[in-house]
Amino acid sequence: MIITVDGPVAAGKGTLARRLAARFGYGYLDTGSIYRAVALRLLRAGTDLDDSRAAVAAAGSLDETDLSDPALRDEATGDAASHIAAQPAVRAALLAFQRAFAADPPDGRAGAVLDGRDIGTVVCPKADVKLFVTASPEARAGRRHAELRARGVEVSYEAVLDDLRRRDARDSERGVSPLRPADDAHLLDTTNLSIEAAFKAACDIVAGKQATT
Numbered sequence: 673m674i675i676t677v678d679g680p681v682a683a684g685k686g687t688l689a690r691r692l693a694a695r696f697g698y699g700y701l702d703t704g705s706i707y708r709a710v711a712l713r714l715l716r717a718g719t720d721l722d723d724s725r726a727a728v729a730a731a732g733s734l735d736e737t738d739l740s741d742p743a744l745r746d747e748a749t750g751d752a753a754s755h756i757a758a759q760p761a762v763r764a765a766l767l768a769f770q771r772a773f774a775a776d777p778p779d780g781r782a783g784a785v786l787d788g789r790d791i792g793t794v795v796c797p798k799a800d801v802k803l804f805v806t807a808s809p810e811a812r813a814g815r816r817h818a819e820l821r822a823r824g825v826e827v828s829y830e831a832v833l834d835d836l837r838r839r840d841a842r843d844s845e846r847g848v849s850p851l852r853p854a855d856d857a858h859l860l861d862t863t864n865l866s867i868e869a870a871f872k873a874a875c876d877i878v879a880g881k882q883a884t885t
């Protein structure tokens with residue numbers, strides 16, 4: 673069983689995907705963390721973010737420690753990730769890893785949940801269940817702002833909203849694998865839906881699919 677969870681930044685897809693994986697005993701891959709890890713390598717080496725060859729080399733040499741680095745969650749890393757994610761060569765270099773995870777999740781688990789931007793459209797177009805999680809920019813910025821404040825980061829709501837709009841535009845308007853729902857995706861708008869209600873709706877969709885396969 674392959675479940676894809678796509679959507680824009682701070683829509684709640686990570687929380688939803690992680691909970692679905694735990695609920696059904698499936699493997700979970702946060703594909704954003706791979707793009708972030710490549711970006712962090714370049715930032716730390718002081719390499720130009722437009723240097724595709726360096727980014728592809730970093731993509732080919734990622735290991736476990738790269739994927740658990742706390743600096744992956746920094747806003748600067750997320751912003752740099754959306755830059756390198758627009759480069760076709762970088763996306764191609766990360767494709768095989770994501771597909772291998774979906775086809776053969778760790779520990780022999782019976783399924784995989786992958787979250788990202790293009791999982792239902794490009795990485796796993798034949799997935800069993802596709803979810804597209806979204807929310808208004810204002811709602812997403814409000815959540816991200818509260819999250820940053822809780823971590824002690826001093827930033828205004830307006831700055832968070834601006835940053836989120838820039839990331840949305842970059843992710844949606846890029847020529848390769850733009851952010852968009854797959855034609856057969858279930859849309860979950862979390863603007864006025866609690867994470868609990870979204871989780872329940874998602875569980876019902878997955879259970880319905882399990883019953884028919």
Ligand code: C5P
Nearest residue numbers: 703704705707753754757788789790843
């Ligand atoms: O989801 P997250 O905010 O961690 O992703 C960071 C950036 O990586 C996104 O803004 C997006 O540009 C890129 N990304 C992507 N495709 C994915 C996952 C993430 O382009 N499947």
